[in-house]
Amino acid sequence: MRLPLLAVFLWLGAKAVCQPPILYVHIVSHNEPGDNLQTALNYERAKNRILQLAEIINAKNARWNIQTSDGFVLGALNDQANTANNVFNILANPPYSDNIEIDPRSKNSNGRNIADQWYLLDSLGANPTTHLGGCIYSTTNPSVQPIDWEQYRNPIIGNIFGNSWQCSIITGAGSYPPHTNDLNDFGIFKPDTATNFYQHNPSKNLWCLGTGCAPLLDSMDNEQAIIDLIQGQIDSIQTGLWPADKFYVTRIMTNQREYGPLFFQKIARVIDSLNTIPSSQMRWATISETFSAFQEWQVNSGLDYSQWQCGQFVTSVAEIANDDFFSIYPNPSAGNYSIDFIDDLDHQIQVFDLMGKSIFFTTSNKNTEINLSSFSNGFYVVKIDGVFLRKIIKQ
Numbered sequence: 001m002r003l004p005l006l007a008v009f010l011w012l013g014a015k016a017v018c019q020p021p022i023l024y025v026h027i028v029s030h031n032e033p034g035d036n037l038q039t040a041l042n043y044e045r046a047k048n049r050i051l052q053l054a055e056i057i058n059a060k061n062a063r064w065n066i067q068t069s070d071g072f073v074l075g076a077l078n079d080q081a082n083t084a085n086n087v088f089n090i091l092a093n094p095p096y097s098d099n100i101e102i103d104p105r106s107k108n109s110n111g112r113n114i115a116d117q118w119y120l121l122d123s124l125g126a127n128p129t130t131h132l133g134g135c136i137y138s139t140t141n142p143s144v145q146p147i148d149w150e151q152y153r154n155p156i157i158g159n160i161f162g163n164s165w166q167c168s169i170i171t172g173a174g175s176y177p178p179h180t181n182d183l184n185d186f187g188i189f190k191p192d193t194a195t196n197f198y199q200h201n202p203s204k205n206l207w208c209l210g211t212g213c214a215p216l217l218d219s220m221d222n223e224q225a226i227i228d229l230i231q232g233q234i235d236s237i238q239t240g241l242w243p244a245d246k247f248y249v250t251r252i253m254t255n256q257r258e259y260g261p262l263f264f265q266k267i268a269r270v271i272d273s274l275n276t277i278p279s280s281q282m283r284w285a286t287i288s289e290t291f292s293a294f295q296e297w298q299v300n301s302g303l304d305y306s307q308w309q310c311g312q313f314v315t316s317v318a319e320i321a322n323d324d325f326f327s328i329y330p331n332p333s334a335g336n337y338s339i340d341f342i343d344d345l346d347h348q349i350q351v352f353d354l355m356g357k358s359i360f361f362t363t364s365n366k367n368t369e370i371n372l373s374s375f376s377n378g379f380y381v382v383k384i385d386g387v388f389l390r391k392i393i394k395q
Contacts (some may be wrong), residue, residue: 020238023186024249024285024293025230025274026063027267028172028211029053030134031068031256033109043075047087049259056264056383060271063284065101065251066091067133067172070108072256073120080124082205088126091383098393101286102126103171105133106148112392115165130165131209131287137197138181145176147194153206169207169259171287172198172214185210186248187234187306188294200305209287212250218258223266226252227273232357234281240389241381247297247306249290284387332393339382341366350383351392 036042050066054163057064077084091100104117112120114132121128135149154165170191175181183197187210192201197208212233215226233250235241252270254263257265274282285293326341341347344365351360351370359380360370373395382390 010336019280020240020244021246022280022293023230023234023237023282024250024290025282026065026251026284026286026290027057027254028065028067028133028251029254029256030067030105031069031072033107035069035071035074035257037256038074038078038142039069040075040078043072043079046072046075046256046259047079049237049315050087051090053259053266053267054091054100056268056271057099058096060268060275061099061284062271062275063099063286063289065103065131065171065287067103067105067135068117070112070117070120070123072084073117073124076124077120080194086124088121089125090374092125096125099284099286101129101131101288103129103131103287106135111159113156114158114167115156115163116160118165119158119161119163129187129288130168132170133354134169134174135170136176137173137183137194138175138193140180141176147204149173149191150194153204167206167292169209169287171209172211173208173369180321182211182214183208184202184213184310186212186246186250186308186310188247188249188291189307193347198307200307202304209291210249210307211253212248213285214251214253216253216255217263217266217270219260219266220235221266225269226270228357230274230282231277232352234277235352235358239352239383240310243304245301246308247294247301248308249285249294252327274354326388327383328390328392332395335371335394337370337392339359339368339370339384348385350386352381353378 026081037046065314070206076088080086088102092102102121104114104121106114108117118128132152136145136147137149139145139147149170152170155164155166157164173183189200189203189208190202190206191197192199213229215229217223217226230350237248325343326339328337333374339349346363346365349362349364349368352358359375375394377394380392380394382392
């Protein structure tokens, strides 16, 4: 019995090693200095809406990183003085603390910097992280908005309170003009220099956590597009269209000023839809939880970092040799393709774009027509029976 049992263990071990990576997902919110959340009326309205979203997040076991500017913090200070029940202290305690993290942002006013912001959040009982909630890594006008992330390699001393704050993870590597060249990457790495940001340098001390394609959800957006986007990314990982030796993280971006009944309906639907995906394929995780999973991935994979950009694709699709039971023609095509099988069996036919989104699915025997005329020119991948891959070109 020893040899068969050993064979079973080896087979199970091989299956475990071959499992495709998981996509880690979290929701992120920003508020802005111009929102004037330090005023009592604006703060109270924002507090109520934040707590409504917290109830949704908690009930559905999603994850949320609140990245706040100082106006909301100043409003909370007044609230604490009057009620001893400020919004950040509520969120940092049960039942919300397992699902929500609070990160300081660098957008502050009246001489306060991010160290001062962290100090105030800590004084409110927010249990703030050492994550940087947004930075500028790329700019076309440095005199107006310089690249600002490199300063966070070193401890930041508060201008007002004199405390020391050391950043551990930068998130939301953005660009100026606003968001025209954001670094939308699914990985985690250590940026080298301001002029060589995307080069991983293991000797540096700051990690950059990616945002994926960072879809933005507001009260006017089509939430189904976000559901489809993330499902397509998961499909790309699970089917091998994206590399198996990567670590993948993405976020759903929101802005507090959008919070209200319609937004809550949309975010609840997104969460409910994503919650139907197996945990072996997608998991909700705060930034801290994601980084812990990344550290475990480092140990298991033997790799130090991971990078995979939004819109990136494998330049050569591995086409399995034993796929001569079907043919696709013409290829290239203006959009119409025929698939012929040499047998009479039923076959599953699926087409993916290079973002990993499934755009066509059918089950057929003998001949099948595919019409991609309404889609953009470029490369697509046809998958037969969940195994056999063939690259097609629309031009």
